[in-house]
Amino acid sequence: MIDKPCRGLRKDAERNRQRVIDAARELFAERGVEATLNDVAHHAGVGVGTVYRRFATKEELLDAVFEDGIDQVVCLAESALKQENSWDGFVWFVEHLCELTAQDRGLREMVYSSAYGGYGVDCARLRLTPPISQLVERAREDGYLRPDAEPTDMPILGMLAGTVSEWAGHVDPELWRRYVALLLDGMRHREDRPPLPVRALCDDQMDAAMRGWHPAG
Incomplete structure (x- = not known):
């Protein structure tokens, strides 16, 4: 019972990480590497803090x-x-x-x-x-x-x-x-x-x- 929330958090974290990577790939393909982490967060539909937690x-x-x-x-x-x-x-x-x-x-x-x-x-x-x-x-x-x-x-x-x-x-x-x-x-x-x-x-x-x-x- 104690492990279930942890597993859920890990799955959510991995989904968010992949969501950020997919959004970054799309954004960089279109705009080049000039796009910022803030731009990536907006494109991914996640908070800026989510991006910075995954990628410093x-x-x-x-x-x-x-x-x-x-x-x-x-x-x-x-x-x-x-x-x-x-x-x-x-x-x-x-x-x-x-x-x-x-x-x-x-x-x-x-x-x-x-x-x-x-x-x-x-x-x-x-x-x-x-x-x-x-x-x-x-x-x-x-x-x-x-x-x-x-x-x-x-x-x-x-x-x-x-x-x-x-x-x-x-x-x-x-x-x-x-x-x-x-x-x-x-x-x-x-x-x-x-x-x-x-x-x-x-x-x-x-x-x-x-x-x-x-x-x-």
């Missing part, structure tokens, strides 16, 4: 929301590597990566900036590098991908798709697909293509860019 800081909430999201990108890359044709796998990954980053502003900002998130998100982000590098190297070695394409080009493709969606998504939510198709066509290896005018960022430069970009809020 915004970084804790971001970890809970986006660690799985970044893992999803890793899984996409690993699935693309299983495709027999390296170009088909490369295209499949780019299209799905860009779909995620076009539709989820918060995930886009978490993947491309180190301004927010904690250790869990950092570890998940580091897991992106090996499978993405393998995708690029495999398609390049098979002669499908232009030889001056680099793994560090891949995150920028997602960023570009997200920018198109953020700018014109209210007019045509699928417009980003047009520009991803144009970018992919430009990445195919052809003997008559001149070399790209600027080298890709190296890993250190990419890290510096991520550290220097602070999304609004």
Whole structure:
């Protein structure tokens, strides 16, 4: 008899925690990581104190929301590597990566900036590098991908798709697909293509860019 209220409280607490996470995911997807814990509480329909009891800081909430999201990108890359044709796998990954980053502003900002998130998100982000590098190297070695394409080009493709969606998504939510198709066509290896005018960022430069970009809020 004594245990029943405790169990009920634990269930209520877990429901409230999941309610906050679900609301934060929706809100960050739409508005990006500029949304505050107060905004999340309002969107979830709970008191501000409920959010702060579950997540003492915004970084804790971001970890809970986006660690799985970044893992999803890793899984996409690993699935693309299983495709027999390296170009088909490369295209499949780019299209799905860009779909995620076009539709989820918060995930886009978490993947491309180190301004927010904690250790869990950092570890998940580091897991992106090996499978993405393998995708690029495999398609390049098979002669499908232009030889001056680099793994560090891949995150920028997602960023570009997200920018198109953020700018014109209210007019045509699928417009980003047009520009991803144009970018992919430009990445195919052809003997008559001149070399790209600027080298890709190296890993250190990419890290510096991520550290220097602070999304609004």
